[in-house]
Amino acid sequence: MAETAIQLLTPEGTRVEHPDYPLEVSAEQLRTMYRDIAITRRMDVESTALQRTGELSLWCPTLGQEGVQVGAGHAMRPGDYGFTTYRESGIFHVRGVEADELLQLYRGNTHSSWDPQRVGLGLFTIVIGSHALHAVGYAMGIQRDGTDDAVLACFGDGATSTGDVHEAMVFAAAFSSPVVFLVQNNQWAISVPVERQSRVPIAQRALAYGMPGIRIDGNDVLAGLAVTRTLLDRAREGGGPALIEAITYRMGPHTTSDDPTRYRDESDYAHWDELDPLERLRRHLLLIGEADEVFFAAVEAECEELGEKVRGSIRGMPDPDPMLMFDAVYAEPHRDVEADRAQMGAYFTRLQESA
Amino acid sequence: MTATHVLDFPLPDVGEGLTEAEIVTWRVAVGDLVEINQPIVDIETAKAVVELPCPFSGRVSALLVAEGQVVPVGTPILSVEVSSPAEPLPHSESREAVLVGYGVAHGTTRRRRLTSRAAPRPSAPAPVVAGRPIAKPPVRLLARQLGIDLALVAPTGPHGDITRDDVQRAVTPLVEARPVRGERIPVRGVRRAMAEAMVRSMSTAPHVTEWLDVDVTGTVRLVDQMRDHAAFAGMKPTPLTVVAAAMIHAAKRTPIVNSSWIDLPDGSSEIEVYSHMNLGVAVASDRGLVVPNVRDAGSLSVSGLARALGELTQRARRGDLTPADSVEGTITVTNVGVFGVDGGTPILVPGEAVILATGRIVDRPWVSDGGLCVRPVMQLSLSFDHRIVDGAAGSTFLADVAAFLEAPPITLA
Ligand SMILES: Cc1ncc(C[n+]2csc(CCOP(=O)(O)OP(=O)(O)O)c2C)c(N)n1
Ligand SMILES: [Mg+2]
Numbered sequence A: 001m002a003e004t005a006i007q008l009l010t011p012e013g014t015r016v017e018h019p020d021y022p023l024e025v026s027a028e029q030l031r032t033m034y035r036d037i038a039i040t041r042r043m044d045v046e047s048t049a050l051q052r053t054g055e056l057s058l059w060c061p062t063l064g065q066e067g068v069q070v071g072a073g074h075a076m077r078p079g080d081y082g083f084t085t086y087r088e089s090g091i092f093h094v095r096g097v098e099a100d101e102l103l104q105l106y107r108g109n110t111h112s113s114w115d116p117q118r119v120g121l122g123l124f125t126i127v128i129g130s131h132a133l134h135a136v137g138y139a140m141g142i143q144r145d146g147t148d149d150a151v152l153a154c155f156g157d158g159a160t161s162t163g164d165v166h167e168a169m170v171f172a173a174a175f176s177s178p179v180v181f182l183v184q185n186n187q188w189a190i191s192v193p194v195e196r197q198s199r200v201p202i203a204q205r206a207l208a209y210g211m212p213g214i215r216i217d218g219n220d221v222l223a224g225l226a227v228t229r230t231l232l233d234r235a236r237e238g239g240g241p242a243l244i245e246a247i248t249y250r251m252g253p254h255t256t257s258d259d260p261t262r263y264r265d266e267s268d269y270a271h272w273d274e275l276d277p278l279e280r281l282r283r284h285l286l287l288i289g290e291a292d293e294v295f296f297a298a299v300e301a302e303c304e305e306l307g308e309k310v311r312g313s314i315r316g317m318p319d320p321d322p323m324l325m326f327d328a329v330y331a332e333p334h335r336d337v338e339a340d341r342a343q344m345g346a347y348f349t350r351l352q353e354s355a
Numbered sequence B: 001m002t003a004t005h006v007l008d009f010p011l012p013d014v015g016e017g018l019t020e021a022e023i024v025t026w027r028v029a030v031g032d033l034v035e036i037n038q039p040i041v042d043i044e045t046a047k048a049v050v051e052l053p054c055p056f057s058g059r060v061s062a063l064l065v066a067e068g069q070v071v072p073v074g075t076p077i078l079s080v081e082v083s084s085p086a087e088p089l090p091h092s093e094s095r096e097a098v099l100v101g102y103g104v105a106h107g108t109t110r111r112r113r114l115t116s117r118a119a120p121r122p123s124a125p126a127p128v129v130a131g132r133p134i135a136k137p138p139v140r141l142l143a144r145q146l147g148i149d150l151a152l153v154a155p156t157g158p159h160g161d162i163t164r165d166d167v168q169r170a171v172t173p174l175v176e177a178r179p180v181r182g183e184r185i186p187v188r189g190v191r192r193a194m195a196e197a198m199v200r201s202m203s204t205a206p207h208v209t210e211w212l213d214v215d216v217t218g219t220v221r222l223v224d225q226m227r228d229h230a231a232f233a234g235m236k237p238t239p240l241t242v243v244a245a246a247m248i249h250a251a252k253r254t255p256i257v258n259s260s261w262i263d264l265p266d267g268s269s270e271i272e273v274y275s276h277m278n279l280g281v282a283v284a285s286d287r288g289l290v291v292p293n294v295r296d297a298g299s300l301s302v303s304g305l306a307r308a309l310g311e312l313t314q315r316a317r318r319g320d321l322t323p324a325d326s327v328e329g330t331i332t333v334t335n336v337g338v339f340g341v342d343g344g345t346p347i348l349v350p351g352e353a354v355i356l357a358t359g360r361i362v363d364r365p366w367v368s369d370g371g372l373c374v375r376p377v378m379q380l381s382l383s384f385d386h387r388i389v390d391g392a393a394g395s396t397f398l399a400d401v402a403a404f405l406e407a408p409p410i411t412l413a
Helices: A029-052 A066-075 A089-094 A101-106 A130-145 A161-172 A202-209 A221-240 A270-275 A276-289 A293-315 A323-325 A336-352 B137-146 B166-176 B189-204 B215-227 B239-253 B302-318 B391-406
Strands: A081-083 A151-156 A181-185 A211-219 A242-245 B005-010 B018-026 B039-044 B051-052 B058-064 B070-072 B075-084 B205-213 B260-265 B267-275 B279-281 B283-285 B289-290 B329-333 B354-368 B372-385
Touching: A029 A066, A029 A089, A029 A101, A029 A276, A029 B051, A066 A151, A066 A181, A066 A221, A081 A130, A081 A221, A089 A101, A089 A276, A101 A293, A130 A161, A130 A181, A130 B205, A151 A221, A161 A181, A161 B354, A181 A202, A181 A221, A202 A211, A202 A242, A202 B260, A211 A221, A211 B051, A221 A242, A242 B239, A276 B289, A323 A336, A336 B189, B039 B075, B051 B391, B075 B302, B137 B166, B137 B391, B189 B289, B205 B391, B215 B302, B215 B391, B239 B279, B239 B302, B239 B329, B279 B302, B283 B302, B372 B391
Parallel strands: A081 A151, A151 A181, A181 A242, A211 A242, B279 B329, B329 B354
Antiparallel strands: B005 B075, B018 B039, B018 B070, B039 B051, B058 B075, B205 B372, B260 B267, B283 B289, B354 B372
16 A cells, blocks of 8 residues: 555646556646636635624635545546535535535525535535445445446545444445545544544555555645546446545634634644645646636636625525424424424414514 | 715624624724725634624724623624625524534523523432432542542433532532531541441441350460460461451351342342351551451461461551452451450441451459359450341351350360
8 A cells, every 4th residue: 555645746736647547637627626626715715704704603614625625526427426524615616516505504594505416415414424324325225226326435534433434434345335435634633633543544444444545645636536536437347445545634723613723733734835735736737838827817806706696695695494494304294293393383473472 | 975884793603602702802993994804803702712804895983892892792893884785784693503523512502592492401400310320430530539429419410410510519518618617537548438338338238236245264375375386486466366266167157157148130139158258357547447358268277367467467557458458358357355345336348247346355253163253354246237147147156256265176286
């Protein structure tokens, strides 16, 4: 297993070839990915601001991790299905979930603001690691359907300490299911550093389950694209599951409720700043002469425009009808839910009468 | 003049269910032009210091809260004069958040009106739950450190569990509210263990105590002989040595005294009669009562007993005993004679069936062979667990010990 992380694009912006992960990528694709990272980042900033002005309950910043997210998002085929965490706005953007759609969840307006069937992304489970099981279950379903889709299961370094992730890997390996586990090792699980989660590189654990474990530079969008695509294709062709450990860094707080200065040193940031995914792609585009300042300025303007649009649509969003919460608990009517609905309805009526 | 409006910025809940924040530093002043998302103020909440961005662009017309002030969520903190009719801020009520990692702090949450039906914490303490009190390990540790018996603490936790606060409350009335009337001795360590053992014993085993006076002339003579005997060189044989030998001897005829009552998980019980005897000796140390035992005392010769008892009491006096010395005793003797008294009603070591107390040896008038004489007399007090030992067995054992002490069947070569 490679101890050093696979890198296809250096922090200085030069392309590196890797024998196992050849990558043909057009200038158009490179510019698209640049734009995707830039928009994801701009939406991240706007979401934090919206939370700080009382418009969102919470936000989980993606800052710093957009490289692997955008790369992996592009590696998925339309029919593939992703099970993600709450810190995955890069993948959501690439799969066509606009920020104002995603943010309804963080505003507390709904439990699911996107259509999982349309975009092929499952709902978040805030219970860390549990969706790894859902991912493997889905992958086992694909095997029974006999299609050639594959599943991407995304979670963090901290999640690898959960029993659910362990069980998921055991099942995936035992059934040779078409699933790729993408661990974004952002060095932290809230305030717990990754050294506390694993004595060995997380990728090394994969060998024990009987699947390849590959470390990649998580701030390299091209490594994210090439390695995820290769392993998803391997999985869909019957090659079984694999694990990717993307080395990256959570540049922001864990959530808007968190204050990272309490547990980590600001001097860490400089190192990761050097490895920034957006900046390195920008350097690359400039180096190969496939983008100029006009292009970058246009992207920035587009980002600003989108920021304004999202702000406007979130601020104008009315509170939902509270009775909606009973609608999608089960596919079919359920006695207990109906009882709860009736009770809540009666409560609102009383409330209005007494107002 | 263009039409302008003044918009207020209410303090948002920047955490998950925070109720208030302190205004730490204003980054803008009245008259400043501000842009949307421009940092305007640093605030400190229970969780973090955060920077708030401005939701409007315009000119600052007022800072409504001074630095250093703590204000509730929802309080207008800043007024901005805007020229274009901006999207009005929807009425900002405190909202409860999706939890990603941090729980909402209890007691500080101002819930939205509609969610205020969440069951309130019971204000009256819930009834004390029977059996082992429920408390998390850190709470148990705290209770131990504070010397609080969890069985006596009223739980208020959501699952009938004892919380940290409950433990603190249990301390407060004892320590804080009571007027100082003298020295307070903390009940810890050996003292605490003794207290717990006594309570446990008295509340589980029905105690019966019997007495018997013994003419110990033979014992006193034997101890004198031992002191001069080569086999006991370097040892300090005492009447306790002979008492120990007497107990070993008497227990052979009445093995039930060397046993334990055991409650099984299925609700039934059984008596375990031991095939070995670990003879405990109650020793008063300066830290409290300890009961180290002589392992497998039944297999020792009299000189072996004398040596083992000597070592034990010496180590006890030096404070060298370890907890291991005091576990797995099967029967106990306590010499209350050293305190100048005759007897008492000794309390069983929890799990043991009998305990023998020996009184002082004192010359008394004694009737022997129909005539009055003066003899060294010692009183024996035997307590036994009446679940295990009935009156007949207890009396037989006591009489056998007495007979042994009156005429020890030991000849020194
Ligand atoms: C089962 C479970 N345990 C604990 C938590 C609280 N929690 C929320 S996020 C988090 C850290 C997760 O770290 P990691 O998997 O590295 O993901 P990251 O937040 O770094 O993206 C924890 C412990 C939870 N949501 N679910
Ligand atoms: Mg992490």
